[in-house]
Amino acid sequence: MRPQFLYEKNLQGVANSVKRKQEQYRKIVRHLYYNGAASIAEIVKAVKISQPLVASLVDDLMSYGMLLDKGVGESIGGRRPNLFCLNSEYQYVIGVDINLHTLNLAVFDLSNKQIFREEIKYFDLENSEDYLNSLVDKIESMISQLGISREKFLAVGISIPGLVDAKQGLSHTHLSVAENGLARVLGDRLGINVLLDNDARTMALGEKAFGKAIDKENVLCLNLSNGIGLGMILNGELHSGKNGFAGEFGHILIDPEGKLCYCGKIGCLETLTSGKILVKNIREAVDKGQPTLLANYKKENKKIDLRAVVEAILQGDQFAIDQLNQMCEYLGKGLVTLIHLLNPEMVIIGGKIAHAGKFVIDPVTMSMNKYAMSRISSETELVCSDLLDDSALMGTMANVMRSVLSLD
Amino acid sequence: MRPQFLYEKNLQGVANSVKRKQEQYRKIVRHLYYNGAASIAEIVKAVKISQPLVASLVDDLMSYGMLLDKGVGESIGGRRPNLFCLNSEYQYVIGVDINLHTLNLAVFDLSNKQIFREEIKYFDLENSEDYLNSLVDKIESMISQLGISREKFLAVGISIPGLVDAKQGLSHTHLSVAENGLARVLGDRLGINVLLDNDARTMALGEKAFGKAIDKENVLCLNLSNGIGLGMILNGELHSGKNGFAGEFGHILIDPEGKLCYCGKIGCLETLTSGKILVKNIREAVDKGQPTLLANYKKENKKIDLRAVVEAILQGDQFAIDQLNQMCEYLGKGLVTLIHLLNPEMVIIGGKIAHAGKFVIDPVTMSMNKYAMSRISSETELVCSDLLDDSALMGTMANVMRSVLSLD
């Protein structure tokens, strides 16, 4: 059986019995992917198929090379079970995390291990055929470098900033040169299925699958870097809205008397809270002679960017901390709106600013305490991501597997 | 077979085959409830069960009296099909719409027809054993008046304002005298299962099942009366949040320099936009001698309440329209936040103010045009409910049937 069989849903002109069998296989693979090695008995309970049938399905999957016999496990008071697990080398997933200035690539095996990882700096995102070509080249060279045959790749998962319509595979903000839709164009060129989504949403999927949102049903994931992104897990599912435009948290109104935003509106959250603003404010202060660790950067002709600011904060730089605190007051205000509307159980802060840890969490918490109805907000936990810079990349893997193994 | 069989999910200590059969029955009943009369062939396509099996399941349901043979239908080029439909008198649902000052009661049959309907005015909601008793009395007398045996009632659906945890059957804001949870207490007293939810969410369910949200996946329903409620359909499902506190739209921040809200925060949307404020402002103006149709009300010693204001607006009262327009500007601001965050395909305005029709829609639309990013908001349709005062009551029916017929 071809590896791709998992991917082929909604098969047409195929007997019903074939579809049903596929679904049964998928249930088993799904369970093993999400829960690790299991005995026949455990699978039976999880997938609600009878034991003789599960045994024969597992046999089939073993004969295809998709499952491996891991030998006997621990007994819980009777005969010791035979454990089975996914053959992690049976298939692979390519993860592509597109950022404004860098590109992260990875290849995952079915145990979610990154068997290849590359960070390409100074890979500036631009809407050109050239960018598209070199993106394809990078992926192709990764594939040939690994020497894994193309059929072994289940899909390519892509994370990209801006407005994305995942259902249609369209990226509206970036790479609109791909006229038939980015997913389609890349898929055709690579000969591998491509799955696309917005960076904040992809991060949310990463957190749900591998981070702090595991087993949570209503979680908001903030991507705090130069802008503000929001990915939402609601009722256990990623929320994308009608056109995939959901999550424009950066452009909600916070200060009606505030500054003009680049989006044309006044007082958007992003005019008050964003990495870009933070850096800008600090640069201006440094120019005016503000004493701060970051002033040394300038002397040494190093660039004061967001990474540098976060570093300074972690080193205890008083001025930078103050600036962040101010920002967090506004961010808290915005978050309160989200919490009042959606009553999530957890808010996860990710992106570059998440590296600041308690230096973000504490002031945001204070702001929330001030502005939120405590009955509602007290049910919401505020934490920093522990996947950090990896969350989008891990999210691409999560997105692919979620799509492939979904049961609908 | 007892009518209640549909309701009994997660049966324990029962053979798997029995559960599966129940699920098959439920699929068929579900299809007939949501789509009306159908032939065996149509059911086969919809529920994905083979034709011989569907035929025998339908036979069973007929013999239980749950289904009726509607005779032959139109041919589409071959033998004319035999149509089957739900026996609408096989079971009934009680709907209870609790408002601050009135109580709406109804009994629905399985064709969603209100076979009984009563509006009880001056039935002020208060947190007392007395209220609970007279609520039960009203329901009991309705039941005995109809002469339908208790077993025929599938469930009681209740809509109530305030914070509600539907999963647990708890009403936090009102009727907390019911110590074991309102749903439980009423259920025990009535001897019928009780389903509880917040009024705005219940309205959203009503709109999704019977109103303008049919076939839509992402819809926001506003309950604009004395306060502001919000019910959200996201990814086709009602969103309640972790504790059922989602939808506190009235308490999102709109004006940081604004007035103190009764919730303790400053500048909440409800301090700027709500029926209560509208009425208050108009009353004050009337006292100061403002020329308006509503001034006559005062002369005639009639009360200036929200209903009167809406009436005046519909009669073209310039001052009242102006006041509403002002309110709508703020409401639009708030809605923009929602639309940016959730990218819904439709926003439905319900509640007493929805009676004003275009007098709300137009100014809110204008405000949205001003404050929203048009790429996102242009995908969102803004309409008034056509269920109007019935939406919560219809929603209780929808809630019960959704719960009973869900396939999980």
Add this chain to the structure above:
DNA sequence: ACTCTTTTATAATTTTTTTTAAAAGTATTC
């Protein structure tokens, strides 16, 4: 009148489950 459809009923076959039994342990008792 004939062919072509669609719907329904019946028979045959396949699939799946339940039942039963065997295998391989653990815990306990004497």
Add this chain to the structure above:
DNA sequence: GAATACTTTTAAAAAAAATTATAAAAGAGT
């Protein structure tokens, strides 16, 4: 420390359930 009782896991046989295939019925269109 072996024998026994009790578990859990797996395998095989028997029974049940569900589907596919086939045929018949009932009508539409030409």
